[in-house]
Amino acid sequence: MSREESRDDGVLAGALADLLREVRERLDAGGAGIGERFSSEELFELFDRLRRVAGTFGMEERSGEVDEFGLDPIVCDRARPLFEFLARRWWRVAVEGLSEIPREGPVLFVANRSGLLPWDGLMLAHTLEGWHPAGERPRFLVADWLVTLPFAQPALARLGGVRACRENAERLLRSGRSVVAFPEGAKGAAKLFADRYRLQRFGRGGVVRLALECGVPLVPVSVVGAEEAHPVLVKVETLARSLGLPFVPVTPTFPWLGPLGALPLPAKWALRFGAPLELDQFGPEGANDEILISRTTEELRHRIQQMVDTDRRARSGVFS
């Protein structure tokens, strides 16, 4: 049943077009009354097809088949034009270094986090989906507080967002899916505009430990432009506490323009993928070496910071 529900848009549109063409052809064929143009069997068949088309109308919005982390392929397909628009027209995302990414097996991407809303995760997932030979959409990890927000949780889950925690990331990597992690966490999202592109501490080295344990390559990613999409000027802490958010941002547009202020500014974006970190030599035992982990974590942070700085210097202006 569910598989029938999950029929593609194209099928529905195609069926309707066929039907219309047939009706038109028969009308053109001429004749006096409707009884002469169509035999009763033909009419019945036509009615049956109409009923079938109408019966499935509106059923394909959601597939009903989500994967174990709640990703809904149909919702992803529907949202793709929007992300395509954002990537091409709105943010004009420039992507570099895709050739650096190992082609086989799951990859753990590590990126700098910016902005309250997880646009960076969505854009990375969108970009990498097109890159991956199998078209597999990598999952991006989202902070706890985003998962608790109404409407954000179901929407993000359907688009491939997964709550950031060790168990989830490990399960994803072990099942062969790539993961995008933002180890700065809420600190990264809560940066003020004055501190933009200054990378915060990378948690407690969880990403490196995870990569060592699962034996997956660690690819540093820099995102430039997302900070200006939602420049946070001031944080309101008192209001945040009563709303259960980590902070309430004041941006040039929010809350002044109301919900419209939640729309991101059209800053120019650049995504850069760096060379994977060499971790093979340490093996899974390296996961117990705390010194190694903190050293590698710092190196990773340093590399992403450098990549961010390179791209920032290279751009001529925030919006161009």
Next chain:
Amino acid sequence: MGQRLYRRLLERRSRRPLVAIDRRRPYGLPRSAHFHSVDLTDPTADGALAEVFEKEGVGAVLHAAFRGEPSAALDYDHELETIGTLHLLNACAAARVRRIVVASTTMVYGPRPDNPNFLTEDHPIRGHADAHNIRNRVEAEGLVADFARRHPDVEVTVLRPCLIMGPTYHDPFVRHFERGTVPIVLGYDPLLQFVHEDDCLHAFEVALLEGRPGVFNLVGRGVVPLTTLLRSAGKRPLPIPAPLLYRLGRVPAEAQTGDPPAAFFDYLRWLFVADGARGWAAFGEPHYTTREAWMSFISSRRMRAYR
């Protein structure tokens, strides 16, 4: 459920008699059952139970003396569920029962926004602060784990089924989903998982007859979002903002269950999906997936409506 399990056990032609213990003889209990009346809330229940166990030569005990329907009698429930478990474990120790199977639920993990997407059996059980029956179950599980540590020679099984669905099973969640219009929390669409009652009974049967010491999640394969479930059953979701739902529902919910509505609706708001790998390895592949268990429940209710 107890009755169906009893009949299944009879079908296995177990040579030993089956003993049922309750406060009153349950309606419909087969005549062949050896029935004993023991009140677990009685301070001397442990002695009485031990007597029964010894007299009947009981080898395996299924402990299912937990509320399926939450009641407003909070103190009584605590006496029955937590202290009752203590009595039962003491009696088992005194009568040297070899095998104990405890019925728990994945609800003991608690619905929380900071749960990982799949809870393994080793995850701490945190329960729900408002749901007193779940709180009791968490305490009872603590007592059972303690008992298992002190008596390594006894095979202790704890089975944690997720929400059970099927033609005959009944609980507040089933009643909630029986409505045509189902209130849900606005803006949340958690992934749910179900286990079919037959798969659940099978696991209990295997645990009782063959013994599978340890803690196991009993879940069907796959997860389905709440709204997709309702849609596939032709039900209308009625999204209500959480603050409104939790305030409006307070009086009726507390009158019925003694718990504020959060104790129920949090389970339809946050994740508490359990990882079933260990249970599947021990009890075999379940016959029903989450979706099939749901469909089995829905189709049985449709039959009833048209009868």
